[in-house]
Amino acid sequence: MNYTLALPELFLAASGMAMLIYGAFRRGNPTREVGWGVIAVLVVALFITGSQTPGNGALFGGMFIVDGFAVFLKILILAASALAVLMSQSYIEREQMARYEFPLLLLFATLGMLMMVSANDLISLYIGLELQSLALYVVAAFRRDSARSTEAGLKYFVLGALSSGMLLYGSSLIYGFAGTTQFAGIAASLTAESASIGLLVGMVFLVAGLAFKISAVPFHMWTPDVYEGAPTPVTAFLAAAPKLAAIGLFARVLVGPFGDLVAEWRQIVLVISIASMVLGAYAAINQTNIKRLMAYSSIGSVGYALVGLAAGTEEGLRGMLVYMMIYIVINIGTFACILCMRVKGRMVEGIEDLAGLSRTQPLLAAALAVFMFSLAGIPPLAGFFGKLYVFLAAINAQLYVLAVIGVLASVVAAFYYVRIVKVMYFDEPGDAFDRPIGWEMAAIVGVTALAALLFFVLPEPFIGEAAAAAAALFAG
């Protein structure tokens, strides 16, 4: 067995535990050092992952797989997590949350995500998912003196436990049918004719459990409350890497073991995709809290990503990966802007607090405007390409209705994104935000805004990588 394939995970786990010991024995408050340590570890793991030559290597008796699809997602997850930890650094010090366990929990959550995208067995899927979720429940409730944060953590925990129960129940039915939990074994024992009702029920339960994790309608109820109540850097983290890991896992489960049942699961993915796009578009219109608005925006985004999966083709999967890649870049940038929304040392979250930002902080306003236009999908910004590739795939798979509904939903959604730009540029300024915003924030906002703005100059390498990842999943 070639254990170097699991090197990023082993490295993360070992250094996480070492830093835990360091933090426990160090006198004083080691939060800042541990935080930088976590960022360094994530970056090193990113380079280890990047140097791996993915050749469908299965490890640990076939429970853990490293293919092009996994490597692609792992690189994005590690980058998104490192940026989220970087964003949280000064926030947790300002808001009296400076405990060294915070960056470490984010590290362990990231480890869980890497295990999720490498899962090749129902049991390793579940364990990776639990490792990620458990760490996230704790960080959502991290500010325990705030009733909203505690409520967010508890709500997330209870609904997450429910979804895990559904996932396990579905897994047990699948095991009862196939006699194995390995994806390859399930795929081998399964043909479109042999699928029984029991197996389908199991698959539906599994899909429902995973839909909870990606917050697709109708399993989205927890999202707005958790996003609003959790501390802002936690929300930024939640909206990026975990979503990517869960949607990657979703795609791997449906395309891998259930590849032959594409006609069956396509109906389910179609329905949740349309419902997510429509709800994400309409429910966000009346929101006044920007974190809540971003929650509905993320529900809608999952709907668009699932359009690509619903196509069930390699092209569709490529579209989904491109969409998610662009989505997390824009999301991290947007949340970095939200983290800069501070008036007289107090965080504000209302959309009206952004009024007149173009006059008080023109650069920040311009960056946020780029993100909002990009989320709305206005060419030539990056968000447009994300939507373009998923809708193209849907049309090539003859899912015309889905593509039309998607385009209409994104027109509705454009309303509330553009409203934020209007508030920033045309409303009378209120209290100006505190300055300086810090070099980390300035760097993150600047780089992500430039990426969103200039993606159209050189899209080929990224789209090529996504296409290779999609091909690896279909080949495997």
Add this chain to the structure above:
Amino acid sequence: MIVQTLAFYLFAVVAVASGIMVVGARNPVHSVLFLILAFFNSAGLFILLGAELLAMILIIVYVGAVAVLFLFVVMMLDVNFVALREGFARYLPVGALVGAVLLLELLLVLGAWVVAPGALERAGVPIAPAGEVTNAAALGAVLYTKYIYLFQAAGLVLLVAMIGAIVLTLRERTGVRRQSAARQLARRSEDTLDIRDVTTGSGV
């Protein structure tokens, strides 16, 4: 054979009955005691299956640790269980309806159950017959080889759960008197005791 059958029915009936009592008992302490009874009877069922290790683990972990912890929680937290159960009668019809529908669906699923060809062979793990190797050895042989990844990953999940519990509950308070063994040991009698000669009749 007849003894085994009788033992099975005894354990099964007591387990189910005590399960119902866990939910139905008015006094929460009684609920926990019935839970312990249910655990013991499930352990008996495991022994009938030849899984003596699982039976022992069930008793040691669930009765010894989990149920005792429940008992502590129930006794220490002043939860008004009668108030919690107030809406029981009101929600009973809806709950019963949902339960009945679920049961019907499950029966339909089980009725049309098909097993993939070759599934039974795949599910069977080849181990030596029961007489030659003990449960613990058989489990250990696969747990630390075939399932080492899951074993270690489950350990990480528990580690995160432990960190989470500490982070969310540990409070650093000022003005707390803590025991310091080093200071206690380093104390000499000269530091604390002051021996004075007191002349009789004059007081201190």
